[in-house]
Every structure is written in structure tokens, then in C-alpha cells.
Amino acid sequence: MKKLLNDPRATVREMLEGQVDLNPGQALLAEADVVVRADLPPPGAREVAVLSGGGSGHEPAHAGYVGPGMLHAAVAGDVFTSPGVDAVLAGIRAAAGPAGALLVVKNYTGDRLNFGLAAELARGEGMPVEIVVVADDVALHGTVEPARRRGIAGTVLVHKVAGAAAAAGLPLAAVAAEARAAAEAMGSMGVALGACTVPAAGRPGFTLGEAEIELGLGIHGEQGVRRGPLRPADALVAEMLETILADRGLAAGARVALLVNGLGGTPPMELAVVARAALALLRGRGLVVERAWSGTLLSALEMPGVSLTVLPVDDGRLARLDAPSAAPAWPGSGRIAPSRIVIGAPPMPPEAAPQTPTPEGQAVRRAALAAATALEAAEARLTELDSAAGDGDLGLSMTRGAAAVRALPEGAWADAPAALHAMGEALRRAIAGSSGPFYATALLRAARALPPGAPSPQDWARAFAAGVAAIAELGGAQPGDRTMLDALHPAARRLGEAVAESRPLAEAWREAVAAARQGAEATAGMRPRLGRASYLGERAMGVPDAGAVAALTWMEALGG
Template sequence: MKKLINDADAVVRESLEGRVLLQPNVSLLGSSQTVVRTDRVVNDDNRATVPVALISGGGAGHEPAHAGYVAHGMLTAAVSGGVFASPSVDAVLDAIRAVTGDAGCLLIVKSYTGDRLNFGMAAELARHDGLNVEMVVVGDDVALSDDDTHAGRRGLAGTVLVHKVAGAAAESGSTLREVHDVATRVTGHLGTMGVALAPCTTPGADAPSFELGDDEIELGLGIHGEPGVERTRLTSADDIAQTLVGRILDDLDIVDGDRVVALVGTAGATPPSELDIVARGAHTALTNRGVVVERLWAGPVLTSLDMSGAHVSLLPVDDGLLDLLDTPTASPAWPGFPDARRPALSVVTTPESADRAGGPKGEADPFVRQVIDAACERLLRARTELDAADQHVGDGDLGSALARGARAWLDDPAEGDAASLLQELSARCRRAIGGTSGPLYGMLLLRAAQALADGASWGDALRAGVTGVRELGGAQPGDGTMVDALEPAADAADSGIDAVVTAAREGAARTSDAVATKGRASYLGERAKGYEDPGATAVVMWLEAVREAMSQQ
């Protein structure tokens, strides 16, 4: 499996070295895989004055956890083992000795057998050294019941909320007992549920950790690449978010009127846009149940390498816990913002642009309206085909982009004379399509509309539109763009619609024989030869639809 690594055996150390280069005020502890706050390494001069130390860690592969949380207001040190493997007793012990002063140290441990054993044994040895060490174990996994026959509920992404609350308490000067108590309070009222759309692959492995069908998802999985507790069918993001939230609410007995914070995290490979959709869905699911969402955070908080999926963590809060969660931290991995607030969807409106004022005007032209409808319907049907064609030479979204413009018209078609209909369609294309095609189609239709309003023929209107496209985009015939179909179509406009379609089709076909010098395919050079420009193909498609609509009159 392809990875951006040098040596599978050196992944953890090299990753941590990169983290230390990127993250202020942290250092590696000798030759180990432990990251510490540089200003909190204990010596004879500061032993009596440093605050309570917080140490967490576990297997690597969960970045930015745990080293990303080593900062003012969160962890003092993070101890990393191998990928998905607990660090050794001695590695944990060395970290305790490095940062623990007279105020003591709290170990925050995720509930996995290896972590509990290694951190627990290290705590015992540190106590023999005379150090004051306490430990809390986080088991926030609501997918597993306490009554099941297994090693216990696993520690998942909710552990980060424990880091944040305990870190704020320790930074404020709280005693070890006080820090331990607030951390224990959080661990007792915390729930997390995750979903995977695709498995992860560990460095050096030849295959993913498990297999999932194209329409399957895993619910209730851990963080070490293991499968979940339930396999089901892929549904919408909102349905998945509702399932995750519902399981947690039921497990924690959170009811109408309760206050919570919600932390939505990526499993590793989920794009930010999808994570934002899940966060939106989680917020909707919570508010629909009457739960007050005091804070909503999302980001890569505790991942599983390149697993595709997400998890939701919920924590009931009062004003005291909320203050600790809102306390600023220097951690670059914490997803909170300085201006903490209760999430609310804010929407502002602006005045409609001039070309929308009053809508289309003039006597209704049902024929032009029918032709526009036909062209839009053809582009909707061609969405998948054009996306596939665009993958050869571009970013694979042309069909989807043009379909957005078509849908913007078909969902609310306008009435009016020919010029105002084209002007309205221009406005909708500009708003809905975006990218490169949006302004080009907006210009094509706007110039054609202006020409018609000035009394021009349809042929002259098409030529005016094509001139506008060339001026705006800078493309000429032969550059391998939509102009290669539009220009010959415009030249043939006075010879009838059959000649227009034929000329456009021949022009589009020629784009497969040359190296594109403009547009999406120009970046690929010779690699794009043999593929017809999808923008030109789309022009042929809607022109053919126009011809068919005209033939039915």
C-alpha cells in the first residue's frame, strides 16, 4: 500500500520529529518517542513550583493525538508506542520522572489492556521513587455495554475532552486531587460512537485491516483499525449522525433540556467538508431531541491513520466544566476557538442583483422556455457521463457542475420573453455552477440575451455569446475547450440548427487529436490526447437537445 514514509520501522520517531519541528515549545525526550513541554522539564530549581503534570499517550497512528495536545493548557507530556501499540512501562516511567514535580502527576489512560498495564505499572514504580502519581482510565465507548464479556469499554476520542478539562484545571493551580476529581467526573459522563466507511492500512502492511463493501459501513468501531460491533448499509450523513448521537444519548441518559458539548472527529481520511456535514447532522439530531448544544467542535482530534469515517463524542456540562473547556490552550490540535459560543446557524441576506430585480419581463415565450427546459434536462441526464469524461482531463466534476445549473432552472423555471429568459438563465448559471463553467456560461447567455434585446437574430445572438466567452476565458478555436464546439456552431448558425449541431460535433471531435493549450486539459499536455474535451462534449449535448425540442414544434 502506498504511503508517504521512508521506513515502516521509523514512522513513529520521524513523525514525532516532524511534529516537534512544527509545534512551538515542545521537545523530544532523548531518543524516546515521548514529547514533552520544554518549559516543564523538572529540575532542582523548579521542582517545587511546577503545576500538576498531565501525561497521556498510547499507540501511534492517532495523530494529532497525543503529541498535538502537549501544550500550555493541556498535556505536559505524551508517550507514544508503535503504531496501535502501547508504549512500554519504562517509556512511561521516563516521562513521569521528566515532568513530575512536587505537585504530582496525573496519567490519562485510554481503556485498552496494554495501556492500562503499562501506564499502571509505571505509576507503581514512580510511587516507589517517591513521586505522587494518580491515574484515570477513560472508557467512553458506548458501542460496548459494561455487561458484555470483553475487556471493557474502550477509550476513544472523548479522551481529548478529558485532556482539555484536566489541563485547564492543572494550569490554574489546582491540586492533584482536584485535577484527578474533575477528570474522573468527565470520564464518568462521557460517550463516543464512531462509524467507518473504509478501513485503514498500517505502515508496512500489504492490505487494509478489514474489508467493507461499497455500500457497507461499520458502526461502533475502536481506534486501532479493528472492525466495529455492527455492519450495516450506507445511508445519508444525517441518518448516520442521528444514529451515532442517538446511541450516546440513550446510553448516557441525556434528556430534553440537558446541556452538552459535542466533539466530532474524523477517523483519518474523511474530508473536512464531509466532517462539517456530520457536525451539522449531529447538531440537528441533538436539538431535535431537545438537548442544548453549548459547544460544537470538529476536526482531526484522535484518528486511525487513513480510515474513512467519523466519530461523535458528547459530554454533559455545567458552567464549571464549560469554563474549563473554554479556557485557552496553546495546543495546535485542539479544535476550539477563542470566541467560544453556543453554536447557531447564522444566515444573512443581501439585496438581489439588478438582473434579478423584477424577474423576467416581456410577453411569455413558451417555445424558448421549452427549448431551455430540454437543454437543462439533457445536462441533468449527462451528469455521470460528463463527470467520467472530465476525470480523464480534469477534476471530474464538470457534469455535476452543469447539473447544478440545470437544476437551478428546472426547480423554478421562469417566464418571459426570449431575452429576459436567457438573462435569467445566465444569473442562475453564475450562482449555481461556480468554477470555470459558471462564469463562461453566464457570459455566453448574458451576451446572447443582450443581443436579442437589441433586436439581433438568433444567429447573431449566438455569435455575440461566443465572442463573450472568448473574451472572458481567453480561449481560441484549437485550444481544446468548449470554444472548439461553440465557434463552429456560431459560424454555421445562419444555415439552420442541423448545421449548427454538426459543426459543433465536428469541432468537439477535433479536441481529442491535439494537445490542449487552455482549460483543464492543458495541465496534462500529451497525456490528455485521445480524449475529447468534456466542455465541448457538453455543448454538443445541449445543442442536440435544442434541435430535438425545435423539431417538436
């Protein structure tokens, strides 16, 4: 087990200290693991206080929801362990005034006993206290009666409803009634792809095979109602939502809010995939999804998995969900469009009428096809070189680029500038990673540097230099950084010098290739300073840079 902790016995206190350090609107009780709002007025001026809590390990719950518009205090126990009676009582005394307190409690025996006894003691001190129990886990519909179900992620929405009702100035009985109605109306269900590890235990609570999941689990690392095979996200979402909708009696026309909750180890990418499926299913059944949230809102440590909560809403409950809250973990308004907004691509500029290729265009085509053949033949070597210091995809990228050049229509070779432009566009679309943008930018820049008609050797030298400069600008590299520029830059310089000396273009190009070869070979002794190779430092030395060798490969073919 690897965790960023100190002493497991001090973890909860240290976590709460960090929580309060990061949120100036919160304060920490000195003698109890309780987070309270730092802006509470004197007791006589306080609204109904809404408190919640439970075992730690569910972060950002519960302390993350302490703030205006939600909780007034949160009481934290040890990991997956109910806080003691004294801590709960300390939270009530710190947060509540004559208006009283509402305790939102998840339906676990320890929480009900400790919060219940603390409420009784507070009442004995003259403090009005109500309790709302959340039992939203519909996975237990065939196992226990509704009043004995577990409380899971839907608790967060109860916090919001109760906190907004209290902020609106309602008396304790009315705040409790709204919170209780929301808790009784909602349904939640979860699925886990793996277990979590309680710090004090040091090992996972259960084990799953590579292709197994747990359906209908709680939030304390326990097993679910049923173990089954891993299925696509859409299928799992369908099973969870169908169970919720059937249990809650929700059908077409119902207005609902949706909560997609990560259990601690689920990345936002997967939560978005789940949210997409959930919204599609609910809308497909004719339900109106008024609000939706997605994120890790009530976790089970680092457990990979997700739960779904569906809460029926009307205008009044929607107003509570929409009421402002400054609690640091509340995910925002949850407002969504009635359906997915998809915008079509802007119209492409009209294409010019195909032209018959000029001799210059045909010459560029022959050279380009020769370069394509050379890159295809060098695929294995480029892959080997790139694997030594990169991700090994350069050989495949170059062959994809070669295929894209071969596929260009006859009209793409109308003249030299048009041919370079067409190749740049083709490579932009065909090659992923960094090679595509580099070569596309170079070709497009070179195309703009060439005059129409029959370019002179000086024109070609200027165009080649412009393309090389474009690569340097785009990537930020310089000669000596161990990149393709270590071959291209000396080649461009030598080509310009040779044509300035009135050398024939073919001869000047041979000298440029010789300079590129020398530059590419020199990269074997260079320490990389850019790209993936730079992460390896001296370990990348000893073999030439793959990008420089690729540039040399097509340059040699152009002069063949």
C-alpha cells in the same frame, strides 16, 4: 498495502520528528519517544504536569495535544502498542516538577500496567503522581462493568479539562479530581465502515462486506460489539446517541458538549453530515448543546468510521473547555449557535411588465429554437466527443440548455436585447459545469452591447464579438488552446470584417460559420492547454474539441 512509510520499525520515531519539526512549541526527547512542551520553565516553577499517551496510530493524539492549556508531554508506543515503563518515566521526569504529574490513561491493560508502574517508580523518586483512567466506551454496557470499558475519543476532552485546570494553578489533587469527574461523566460510541491496516501486519484487521458495518468498535483496528447492515447516517447516529444518553442518564434540560470524531478515513463531508444529525437529535430530546467539535481528533490509522462523545457540562467544566490552548491539534472553541442559522435569499428586483414581442424579438426566438433543435439532434455526437477528452456531459448540458430556451415565456422575447438576456439567465440556471457560465456570460454581455429597437448588422457583429470576448475573459483561453474559442473567435472576426464591407447580414453570417467550421476542425490537431482535456495532453488529439463543435452546431442552425 500502500503506505507512505520507510521502515515500519522506524515509523513512530520518524512521525514524532516530523511532528516536532512542524511545531516549534514542542521538543522531542533524545532517548525516548516522548514529545514535551519546549517552553517548560525550571522544575521549581512548573505547574502540575499533565501527561498522556499510548500506542501510535491515533494521530493527532497524543502528541498533537502537547501545548499550553493541554498536555505537557505525550508518550508514544509502537502502533497500537503501549509505550514501555522507561519511556513513560522519562516523560514524567522531563515534564514534571515538585507540583507533580497527572497521567491520563485510556483503559487498556498495557497502558494501565506501564503507566501505573512508571507512576510508582516516580513516586519512589519523590514525585507526586496521580492517574486518571478513561473508560468512556458505552458500547460495552451489556458486556462488561463500567470500570472495565475501553477508553476512546472522549480522552481528548479529558486532556482539555485537565490541562486547563493545571494551567489555572490548581494543585495535583484538584486537577486529578476534575479530570476524573469528566472521564466518569462522559460516554462515547463508534461505528466503522471498514478496517485499518497496521504497518507491521500488512493486512486489514478484519473484513467487511460492501453493505456491512461494525458497531461499538475500539480504536485499535479490532472488531466491534456487533456487526450489522449499513444504514443511513441519521439512523446510525440515532443508535449511537440513544445508547450514550441511556447509559449516562442524560435527559431533557441537560447541558452537554458533543465531539464528532473521525477514525482516520472519514472525510469532513461525512463528519458534517453526522454532526448535523447528532445536533438535531440532542436538541430534539431537549438537551442543550453548549459546545460541539467535529474532526479527526483521535483516529485508528486510516479506518473509515466515526465516534460520538457526549460530555455533561456545568459552568465550571465549560470554563475548562473554553480556556485557551495552543496545542496544535486542539480544534478551537467549539462554540455553536443555539440553532441553525438560515438566511433567506435577498429579494429579486421587480420584473418588468410583460411586453408584446417585437419583430426583432420574434426573429431571435425563431433562431434560438432552431439552435435548440440542432443541439438536441447533436447530443450523442457531442457526448462522444466530450467523452474522448472530458467528462462526457456536454451533450446532456446542451440539451438541458435547449429545453430551458424552449421554456422561456412569450414576454422573454420582447426585443433582441431582452431575448439575449433572458436566454443567458435561463442557461445560467439550467446548465451545470463550465458550459452554463460561459454561454450565460456571453449572452448577457452581448445583450448589453445591443441597442434597443432594430439592431443593424454592425450592432450584431459588435454584440457577437462582445460575447466571444466575455468567454475569453471568463475562462482565460486564447485561440489555439483547443476550446470553443477556436470556433468562435475566427467567426467573430470574419463577421466584423464582412459587415464592415457592407455585406448583407445573412451573407456575413455564412462567412462567419465557414470560419467557425475551419476553426473547429483545426482543434483535432491542437494540443489542449485548458480544461480537463489539458490533463490528457497529446492523448486528446485526433478528434475535434467538443465545445468548438457545439458552437459550430448552433451557429449553423442560426443561418439555416
